[in-house]
Amino acid sequence: MAEGRIIKALSGFYYVQSDDGIYQCRGRGLFRNNKVTPLVGDFVDFDIRNDMEGYLINIKPRINELVRPPIANVDRAFIISSAVEPSFSTLLLDRFLVLIESKDIEPVIIISKIDVLPEEEKISIDNFARAYQEIGYKVEQVSSKEPFDIQGIEAYFNDGVSVIAGQSGVGKSSLLNALKPELQIKTDDISKSLGRGKHTTRHVELVQLFGGLVADTPGFSALEFNEIALEEIGDYFPEIRERKGDCKFRGCMHNKEPKCAVKEAVKQGEISQFRYDHYLTFYEEIQSRKPRY
């Protein structure tokens, strides 16, 4: 028996990276019966059959898993938000942050396309960057258009598995290409001309990048809070999470309750108003979702 990590799933085969190379493995009935589908990112045990072929025999417990892209054991997510085109949206960024926090994945915020940011809007973007840094998030501003401005980004990829999240067109593929030109990931215009639907079965693959692994089919498209309970939502805003013990009432939802430390912090300017507004937006969204039985 050998051990390894699934780095690619394609046409019924799982490609397992092991100490001595990549094994092409088949799954087994076992997985189908248990309703566990092996995912890219899974740590597995496998039996070696021929030269570099084998059978998966066990999937090790996961620390987390994503649905879109289907991938397990993710350590870090880069959330790309473009400064312009599409315009910078803290609401969307916060949506990604909450989802990523809920999966126990470390977020890194990347503000892209700063090369085309008009001078007069720089201050506003810098202020947002600072607001997120004060919460404790890592924030980087980049340009993936030549001459690249991507200093300091490499170091984040030193270990573990990273995914690249963000709205379509923000420059996810361009950033990866700027970091590693050999990847030659298709960007915007090309994939559009291929038409819709052609890429529905695009496979997920982990590729080596600066010592770590990165999913080269960027995705993270499911942005509903289906798996998040109302009581949890505050835990995914670090600045709310760290104050909840100071609210007068246990189980305070920081909404209508009196003597709420969170609302007080908003009033004092210690919590950004826009973050609190987004908290309420998500809170109401979860509250109004149909109960599932």
Ligand SMILES: Nc1nc2c(ncn2[C@@H]2O[C@H](COP(=O)(O)OP(=O)(O)OP(=O)(O)O)[C@@H](O)[C@H]2O)c(=O)[nH]1
């Ligand atoms: N000026 C400028 N343009 C950029 C930058 N990054 C990406 N772009 C352009 O923005 C468009 C979209 O870039 P992509 O890298 O394809 O975006 P994506 O996030 O991978 O988009 P999807 O694959 O649809 O999710 C392309 O025309 C890129 O050339 C940047 O840093 N500066």
Ligand SMILES: [Mg+2]
């Ligand atoms: Mg892309």
Ligand SMILES: [Zn+2]
């Ligand atoms: Zn409160």
